[in-house]
Amino acid sequence: MQLLVASNNAKKLAELERILRAADVQGVEVIPLSQAPAYEEPVEDGRTFADNALIKARAGARETGLVCIADDSGLAVEELNGMPGVLSARWAGRHGDDDANNALLLGQMAHVPDGRRACAFVSVCALVTPDGAEHVAEGRWEGTLLREPVGENGFGYDPLFLPADAVAAGRSSAQLTPEEKNALSHRGKALAQLVEVIRGLTSDPSAEGPGTVD
Structure with missing residues (x-):
């Protein structure tokens, strides 16, 4: 079965492949948007992470005839009622300006005060099949918002995020190795919840889609 990831981010594909291998899911070929039939990507205008993930996964399944998985993620700060949330990438007004957003x-x-700086990285992953079945899973990575950037790894809000996990040992997300971050990540937690759904689809002929994508 071919499984379309509605992204060209190599790290997202590798993370999903790692999770499927660890769960011994056989017969799945994970492909990026660049290897699928071209289509106009939808506007992500949802009010929640789930809205946006479903918008992308529905479009991918509809336009390619493949099972499609998509995610939307961001930082939710408790003191700000869950914001930046879906606006995380453009919090300062321009998409992807990490320094300005931070x-x-x-x-x-x-x-x-320190006692009210709780936050979490949140990822919602949506899986949609060509026949319209939908599955949604949420993963959260709890932590605390730092008072200044710390660390050179990662991107986005990583330098401001102090994970609650003991394994992080007081290091920001931007101080973790890629392997450590992958093991703790919100996206990994969400994807792991969809493993059994994907396993079930590998034995479902209707999930095979229109044929091999070159």
Whole structure:
């Protein structure tokens, strides 16, 4: 079975492949958007992570005839009622400006005491089949918002995120190795919940799609 990931992010594909291998799921070929029939990607205008993940997964399944999995993720700060949330990538107004996003968030939280700086990275993964079946899973990575950036690894809000996990040993997400981060990540937790769904689809002829994608 070919499983389309609605992304060209190699790290997302590798993470899903690692999880499927660990669960001994056989007969799945994970492919990125670049290897699927081209289609116009939808506007992610949902109000929640689940909305956006479903928008992408539905479009992928509909336009390619393949089982499609997509995710939407971001940082949810408790003091800000879950924001930046779905606006995480464009919190400062321009998509993908990590430095500006981090600076704005730190400014908004500057006078918030340590006891009220709880936050979490959240990922919602949606899997949609060509016949319209939908499955949604959420993963959370709990932590605390730091007062200044720490670490050089990762991207986005990683330098501001202090994981609650003991294995992190007081290091920010941007100080973890890629292997450590993958083992703890919100996306990994969400994807793991879909493993049995994917395993079941490998024996379902209707999930095979229109044929091999070159």
